[in-house]
Amino acid sequence: MNMAAPITRLRGETVTLAHGGGGRAMRDLIDEIFVAAFRPDAMEDQARLTHAALAKPGARLAFTTDSFVVTPLEFPGGDIGTLAVCGTVNDLAAGGAEPLWLSASFIIEEGMPFATLRRIVASMVREAAAAGVRIATGDTKVVERGSADGLFITTSGVGVIRAGRDLRAERIREGDVALVNGVLADHGATILAARGDLMVSTDIASDCRPLNGVMEAVLAAAPNARAARDATRGGLASALNEMAETAGVSVELDEAALPIRAEVKGVCEILGLDPLDLANEGALVVFVPTDEAESALAAMRAVPGGEDACAVGRAVTRGPVPVTMRTAFGGARIVDMLVGEQLPRIC
Known part of the structure; x- marks a missing residue:
């Protein structure tokens, strides 16, 4: 039986300024790309949220927001849509919250191909389903060609923190162990290679993934977990420096224990970069x-995204610097926060 092609009111192959003008063209774009994918409960100017977790005594709301600006928009292991969902889900999860709802706001540059936009939206639907969250509301704007590097996405997230959970960096104590859920620096190395202007070619893919399942596993097994942070921009180095400063301790890393791929180390050696400064989009550090x-x-290790989990260091008495690392040669070096901008538009 011959199936007719789906009826579409979108004309042409790319977004135009008319798609941001508030009229029929804008409604067609929203209906055919966003509403068709996200399937909101109603077309109102706000989402109306209810969940059984909110009714439990002692439950608290967690709220976060983030903007995503990456070049290129699509890369091995993900795209800007993958980042937009996973990044916000992971910010909630690292605080001990169960992520429930997201909003998504799109700044679309004139000339964006509809096909690219559909792929990115499909990635968001897929990652939201994997994380168990609902994209409940959103917005679109279209700007002139050359004003937005293709596409910018802002997502905000709301989750629920169960009674009794209290993950804060200031709770870290001397002797606590620092754990990571898997390999480090894959995302930063992937973006470097995907841009193509550094003449670097690798088979590395971004580690972008939702981490709420990993955090739930940790909290079930280690109910006294102190704090967690997803190591995005600035990498593990910046995350640990921030946590150590807040807690009033120092952190001592073990270089031999750090899970970094040989390919990533090679890229960093060629370019003079420190893998601990490279961004991650599916890695977190938690102190227990x-x-x-x-x-x-x-x-x-028993849940997806945590198979390569390992201990990488521990909190110690506050010393002259927040973070140091025992090197493979038996010495020690300072692990400082990233200074300046290593890679613009990376997440």
Whole structure:
């Protein structure tokens, strides 16, 4: 039987300024690309949210927002839509929240191909389903050609923190163990290679993924977990420096324990970069008490996204610098925060 092609009111192959003008063209863009994918409950100017978790005694709301500006828009292992969902989900998860709802705002440059936009939206639907969240509301704007590097996305997220959970960097204590859920620096190295202007070619793919499943596993196995942070811009180095400064401790890393691919180390050596400064989009660091470290590691390794979990260091008495690393040669070096902009438009 011959199936007719789906009826579309969109004309041409790219977004035009008319698609941001508030009229029929804009409604066609929203209906055929966004509403068709996200399937909102109603076409109102706000989402109306209800969830059983909100009714439980002691439950608290968590709220976060982030903007995503990456070049190129599509890269091995993901695209800007993947980042927009996973980045916001992970910010909620690292605070101990169960992510529930997202908003998504799109700044679209005139000339954006509809086909590219559809692929990015499809990625957002897929990642939201994997994380168990609903994209509940959103907005679109169209700007003149050359004003937005193709596409910018802002997502905000709302989640629920169960009673009794209290993940804060200031709770880290001397002796606590620092755990990571998997390999580091893959995203930053992937973007470097995908841009093509550095003449670097690798088979590395971004680690972009939702981490709420990993965090739930950790919290079930290590109920006294102190704090967690997803190591995005600035990499593990910046995340640990921020946490150590807040907690009033120092962190000592073990270079031999750091899970970094040989290919990533090679790229960094060629370009004079430190892998600990490279962005991650599917890696988090969590501090747990020593007596809960092994159970937390076992729990992480049993869920998707945590298979390569390992202990990379521990909190120690505050010293002259927040973070140091024992090197493979038996010495020590300072691990400072990223200074300046290593890679613009990376997440």
